[in-house]
Amino acid sequence: MLKIEDSPAASTLRTPDWYKTATRWTQLTFVEDDPQRYDPAFWVEVFKRTQSNAICLSAGGYIAYYPSEIPLHYVSKFIGDTDPFGTLVAEARRLDMHVMARVDPHAIHADAAEAHPEWVSLTADRRPREHWAMPGIFVTCAYSSYNFDFMTKVIVEIAQKYDIDALFGNRWQGHGVCYCKACEENFRDASGFDLPQTTTASDPVWQAWAAWRRTTLTKLVAHWDTEVKKVKPHASFIPNMSGSSLMEFDLSVIKKHCPILFVDHQGRRNVEPAWSAGRNGKRIRATFRDRPVGLITSIGPEEIPRWKDSVQTGPEIEQWIHAGITQGLFPWFTKFNACIPDDRWVQPTANAFKLHAKVEPVIGSMLPKAEIAIIDPATTLRHWDPDKRHLAELNDMGFYHALVEARLPFEFLSDQIMTVEELRRYKLVILANATYLSDAQCQALRDFVVEGGSVVAAHQTSLYDEKGAARADFGLADVFGVKMTSAPRANVRNSYVALNGSHPINAGFGTAQRIIGGTEDVAVEPTTSLETPFLKIPDFPDLPMEEVYPRQPPQGVGVAARTTEAGGRVVYIPWNIGEVFWTYMAEDQGRLIANAVKWALGKTPEVTVEGRGVFDVGLHEDEKGRALCLLNLTNPMMMKGPLRDTWPVGPLTATLEIPKGKKLKSVNLLVADEAVPFRISDDRVTVDISQIETMEVVHLAWE
Ligand SMILES: [Zn+2]
Known part of the structure; x- marks a missing residue:
């Protein structure tokens, strides 16, 4: 003790x-x-x-x-x-x-509100804002x-x-816009505007207020x-x-x-x-x-x-x-x-x-260790009303879930600090739909790719500058190897992409010749030599049922993939694949995201986990070792709580990279509290885990 x-x-x-x-x-x-x-x-x-x-x-x-x-x-x-x-x-x-x-x-x-009316938040019609849950007190x-x-x-x-x-x-x-006299004056002094009447992300007054x-x-x-x-x-x-x-x-x-x-x-x-x-x-x-x-x-x-x-x-x-x-x-x-x-x-x-x-x-x-980072698109999201922000995050959610299902450890990197030095920590970065990016942010990504970094990007990434002004083409057009040929479309129905040739990105779809496509998309054409493992199928009606057949063969970029001069890889997907996966949980889209990420990574991931189940994977390291955290998500209540009971999983087999210059001394399961046998082959260690109840931590200690 x-x-x-x-x-x-x-x-x-x-x-x-x-x-x-x-x-x-x-x-x-x-x-x-x-x-x-x-x-x-x-x-x-x-x-x-x-x-x-x-x-x-x-x-x-x-x-x-x-x-x-x-x-x-x-x-x-x-x-x-x-x-x-x-x-x-x-x-x-x-x-x-x-x-x-x-x-x-x-x-x-109420007594404080009466003594100091200037302490009270005012509504848009300049009335004291009574508390929404407790009448008689004031916000x-x-x-x-x-x-x-x-x-x-x-x-x-x-x-x-x-x-x-x-x-x-x-x-x-605070709770949104306050229309009190002090707010009115201070905001006008700072911005020249009257207080905003809308919370629309593109409204310059709202942007100034935010x-x-x-x-x-x-x-x-x-x-x-x-x-x-x-x-x-x-x-x-x-x-x-x-x-x-x-x-x-x-x-x-x-x-x-x-x-x-x-x-x-x-x-x-x-x-x-x-x-x-x-x-x-x-x-x-x-x-x-x-x-x-x-x-x-x-x-x-x-x-x-x-x-x-x-x-x-x-x-x-x-x-x-x-x-x-x-x-x-x-x-x-x-x-x-x-x-x-x-x-x-x-x-x-x-x-x-x-x-x-x-x-x-x-x-x-x-500290967390990952070779993959999703770029957190704060430049885009900070323009959104916090209450509506989740609508701008649907593509990010889809990529997140696809990476969880693929059992890949990954971090987030905020685009607010996205310098080439920060990007260099990762081998691959993902832009699920980072629509607002400044020229400087695009340049940092470009420099990262020139150095050999890899990118998976989708949909309207870089189509707008940091203030939300539309660009004529993607800020990252040269990185993607494509140019936009017509403006983005929304509310697209009944769209498909067709598998094209044999490529790791279109592997694993069985005998399918095509899979569902985006509900929003951008038409693009290549500006450099690249592969198109998926082609778009030109639109066709979804009703009357007799009309539901494609009129033209697949054509146009459905997924663009290229290897850069520096040896990195870039995948660009010109539709809202993350949102489609997240909203409809369409299995093919999850597979396509995972395939794209694994191909762009260009190596065996630093962690692999074999065995049935769904896991969140977290890798951490210091000078003395690495720890792989495995959270068991295998449960009917995975997507909607509350959990009633946990369902153990196992056996599982994990393999982990051993960094250059480190020699493995021991492997312990910290939750089960036991040392476990391991096998080393080349620069990887393989560990068997018989069962995980809720979570386990596989600890590799260096000599
Ligand atoms: Zn105020």
């Missing part, structure tokens, strides 16, 4: 490095009547059972859970002479845990004095009164962090950055102020694959590759009706946390309400945290 003074957390307590040992988090969000009803001893027991080394606890904002002295900072009416925040901070510190204080500034009570303006002045006082008071390492801002970044909001929020984070550090130099203000990539922020400020990042994607909603926890982690890492990232997981379901006080199934909780661990995220669970009407979440959460504690000594110090 470790003595507390020997624990990794003890060595960084109250230092600027505190976050490096904050790797298992308990978050408790108090509700107003908790102070009179909750049992602190229960929570201390939870800290211990989950081996949590850090806590995030409600302190203030909408409701304070400590005796605040700031006028209009509403204190829980049930607080009496207690201090529930202070009590649990003290208990956590007794266990040498790191401490983060949560503030939520998104709403205020605050995130972009002006409420956050910049009042919340700064709250944050400073908490930092002064309590033994904390950080403040965590929840719902701090950019102004980014600048304002970035200033806010810098301001709060600076004020916290004046009180406690080792501490930070850490904003909740939601589930997507860091496209909402000015990256220089994240770099300076946020040593640790969090994905707030607390569970699956509606139809959502189990791998999406890992996907969001990869997207945050797409900008800051080496920053630790936590996955916030709710112990309840995350569906639209928001049963915030309920409990998710145990297997779903465990799988979500394991999905994060597979892709290098440390776990954080969140519970609303300190009183427990249903404790069925405790054991599964403890199980998943225990698994993390078991594998952390090996993978905790590792």
Whole structure:
């Protein structure tokens, strides 16, 4: 048993490095009547059972859970002479845990709204915005004095009164456009425009507002962090950055102020694959590759009706946390309400945290390793209204799922940092439909290809500049080896592509002569020598049924493939193949994507996994070894939670590349906790895994 003074957390307590040992988090969000009803001893027991080394606890904002002295900072009416925040901070510190204080500034009570109408967000018709879920309280303006002045006082008071390492801002970044006077004036000063009336991605006023909001929020984070550090130099203000990539922020400020990042994607909603926890982690890492990232997981379901006080199934909780661990995220669970009407979440959460504690000594110090990267198209997506952004991501989702089915490890690389130096980390990059790319971004990709890098791209990639202005031809036309011959088409029905000759990209389709094509496409013709493993079939009617036959032979590029002078490979697919795969789960399209990626890679992938099942694969490495994480997704509930039970898989056989200059000493399965035999042939090691319940970590240790 470790003595507390020997624990990794003890060595960084109250230092600027505190976050490096904050790797298992308990978050408790108090509700107003908790102070009179909750049992602190229960929570201390939870800290211990989950081996949590850090806590995030409600302190203030909408409701304070400590005796605040700031006028209009509403204190829980049930607080009496207690201090529930202070009590649990003290208990956590007794266990040498790191401490983060949560503030939520998104709403205020009516008395504060009356005293300071300028704190309240206004609707488009200039009326105070009443809270959508709680009548009688008001949504605050995130972009002006409420956050910049009042919340700064709250944050400073908490930092002064309590033994904390950080403040965590929840719902701090506003809820869409606010039409208050300060927003109107500040936005006009910055942009010359009146506040936007639409959220259309191509509307210049909306684009200007989105950019102004980014600048304002970035200033806010810098301001709060600076004020916290004046009180406690080792501490930070850490904003909740939601589930997507860091496209909402000015990256220089994240770099300076946020040593640790969090994905707030607390569970699956509606139809959502189990791998999406890992996907969001990869997207945050797409900008800051080496920053630790936590996955916030709710112990309840995350569906639209928001049963915030309920409990998710145990297997779903465990799988979500394991999905994060597979892709290098440390776990954080969140519970609303300190009183427990249903404790069925405790054991599964403890199980998943225990698994993390078991594998952390090996993978905790590792970084992700991949030879393939999907380019995260932040330049495109940041122009979209966050509520509609998923519609712009359908092609990306299809490529993601195809790579999961193909069992290929891959990372994301944000196009916001896409220099040739960053691209060089990878052998192959994928642009599923990166429609907006600047000339400089195109040049970085061109330089990467000139150096021998490989690219798989599809659909309207590079057809628009970074502002959304259409180009006459692809910015990457020379890289693709084609030019556009007519404008893109949407709402295409009944389209097909035909297999053409024999090529690895059209292998595996059995006796089929053609497969379904895009619902959107671009007509192109080659400008250089290239192969066309698929040709387009000219359109023909889909009704009356008697008319449903092709009138002309296959012609025109369905898939273009070429080998570059530098020895790399480029595949360009001039239709929305990712979207078709994702939306219709059309098996052929998944195969075509996997074939294209494997051909363009031009070598045996660094990891292969044989055996039946579906897995998310994550590869991690440091100087001492490599770890292959295999998440078992083989389950009828893979695409829609919640999981009721796990279905073990095995036997499986994995092969992994041994990097040049490394000699393999041992292979261990970290979850099964056993050494396993292995076979080495050339530069690869083969390992047999008899069974995987939910996840396994194959650890190769070098001599
Ligand atoms: Zn405002």
